[in-house]
Amino acid sequence: MPTTSCTPRDLPPIAPPTLKARLASALRGVALDTRPLAHPVFRRLLIGQAAAYVGTMVTGVTIPIQVYALTRSSLSVGLTGLAGFVPLVVFGLYGGAIADRFDRRTLYLASACLTWTVTLALLFQAVADLSSVPLILALVAVQAAAFAVSSAARGAIIPRIVPAPLVPAANTLYFTVGNVGQVAGPLVAGILISLPNGYSWAYGADAVLFSVLLYSALNLPSIKPTGSGLRTRGLRSVFDGLRFIAAAPVLWMSFAVDIAAMTMAMPTALFPAAAQLRFGGGVGRLYSALAIGSVVAGLFSGWIGRVRRQGRALAIAVTAWAAAIALAGTVHQLFAAAVLLAAAGAADLVSAVYRETILQTYAPDAMRGRLQGVFTVVVGGGPRLGDLRAGAMASATGLGVAWTGSALLCLVVVIVGALLVRPFWRYTVTPAQPSAPPTAPEAAHQP
Template sequence: MPTTSPTPRDLPPAGSSEGSSTAPPTAPPTAPPARKARSASGLRGVALDTRPLAHPVFRRLLIGQGAAYVGTMVTSVTIPVQVYALTRSSLAVGLTGVAGLVPLVVFGLYGGAIADRFDRRTLYLASACVTWAVTLALLCQAVADLRSVPLILGLVAVQAGAFAVSSAARGAIIPRIVPVPLIPAANTLYFTVGNVGQVAGPLVAGVLIALPNGYRWAYGADAVLFSLLLYSALRLPPIVPTGTGARTGGLRSVFDGLRFIAAAPVLWMSFAVDIAAMTLAMPTALFPAAAQLRFGGGVGLLYSAIAIGSVVAGLFSGWIGRVRRQGRALAIAVITWAVAIALAGTVRQLFAVVILLAAAGAADLVSAVYRQTILQTYAPDALRGRLQGVFTVVVAGGPRLGDLRAGAMASATGLGIAWTGSALLCVVVVTVGALLIRPFWRYTVTPASPRAHD
């Protein structure tokens, strides 16, 4: 079934024209012009594709989201550190992830249905305001020194629900503000900016938490940075779904989206490999304990390491959009992630762990771009909100289950099995699943159409 795609805006030509050499024939330049052209073309083919930045709406959204990513990561590190300081329990840290799982599932699925029925800009702005209010509440509990883990978990749950709705709306917005051929590049820019935030955020959190009343400074910084996202959301134009949309609303429209996924092995397998990666090979709930027991510190560096690798991969990601066998590439990227995570759990030197986590982060960037691109180009616009809601549930819910799994396993078996043993299981599960689901393994994008063939 062909997809319903937005009308692309006029784009400037990709790249710039090469100037011709003016040197006389008797004095040739050091490098022949043809070789220079090939060299420049090769660099453009490898470097991050920035053409989506030519679209002002996307550019503003990216800047606002980039600032919010930094603040969000400050809070994402501060919450587990605060909970661990109050409880000295990795299981309690894992519960911070699972606390938001039910709201994430409910509001991710239903928020996607709403995004297919109403103006996505309004929905995105409203849900972002709720997220900002929760950040202010976290700041207030730190200022009041309430020391209440149940309160923190409750705020995490509300924040997860708001995040699920805003993510479903944002994912459905992107294919409407950039042309279809630039969707992989736009997603790569988004993930790269997000990963810059994941590098900077934990480092900033480590500095702020170490200050007197550090939790207050950390939550306050998030509140200030997130306000930039609210401004960018206000500047969005109205984005009403095209096509038939979710006219009925409610559970029926949610099930319509789920049926579409169930009938497409490429889609549900792309979700399945991500669930395996995040539930079986996500070690972040173990970072506070590992930093204290193995390395004597460095929790901010551990939280930043994966994102550092993703940023480096993003800077050299020009090749990603040219890969045709996207299903196979996604599976290989997830397997690479799990292998690197498994190896990181076996070493005791902080520098070596950071290098391996960075390698995992590079693979994660590649897999994230392919997951998002497959979803956005496979589905018609009338279903994008609902499918993006499912994507949000999978991508954000998987790590929360992974936090619970890691925390519970660490409490029962120790860090080694919870970290490395589970990651090796992920390698086996993804390898077998990808080879068995042939439509996913053979999934190929043709240059003639934004819709891929399986």
């Protein structure tokens, strides 16, 4: 049988990729990484949290609007942040220590039940028309304590239920669904509050949505901490976590830039006054704009996990946040303000992913609960102090200085601090250690 041979000259030419193919390849490179959804435990946790995010944001918008309606004071709105700050600090730190000693699933479920109970209490005060700001502040304080404990437990759970290389993608998914909730929550709150007995409808919606999280928490496997953290008790374990952070410039600087961003450049306490005095309404759109930007950034976040200089990326993202917030405080058109707030929200999503990822991959599992507790204090307490700062400044200096002036100060502080702390500025992520294998109960819960 005769044989034939092909020389390179005989082969048909390889067609160059079409523009459509190049665009598809580029989009795959930047699109949201959904690989963590292949892990059933993570998927259940995310679904429950997604529903709770919407309800929590409905309540988060309703509380300041109700307080402002009762008092006509931005300072009183700011006090809602102060009411939650002390319990957040105490229970964030100690809750993180508990998460390094006991089953994290049990802790997460118990704190979620407490949060749901507080929501029911907010519903009751609205239905009964008690019109009591002190009662609302007290409920905010209890809610903050429960949030601190649940956040510490949840943050320590994530690195145990997805492989280490997927931790950035898992965090991005969490922050993205959270920001979807922040988009939907204010819009739903705005609709429900406009109804007769609107506050009751808003708190009731939160109670229904949060029940989905309770169901998902019930179906989580047992996730007990590993390592020496099991032998460390009481306040000593809290101080062990603080000493670990103090010895690591990368960690404490990641916390510091977030504190600066939230305390100096968080304008949300000013939204009710700005909507009424400057924009003639639209408070829901102001709250939603930040989250819309974060959602868009999350949908095109595939590049985030490929960045190795995470300290530098975090500093740049916080700087972009402060600059966009400062500009938003200078405009008098609602649409322009919303666009700038959306840009700030996009920068915030990027910074949030890097902060969480640095913490979760830098620490051993035995320390994750305590460090996550500190993270919860910073992330949750910063905005509350920012609310207090913004409300007090607005009462003393006016809206412009409280919004733009403070954001510009944040911009300077972050740039100078990041450049001075060289280990943070030069921090380059190294290949992560493999995650701990699933425990027997975890494997049993996998369908």
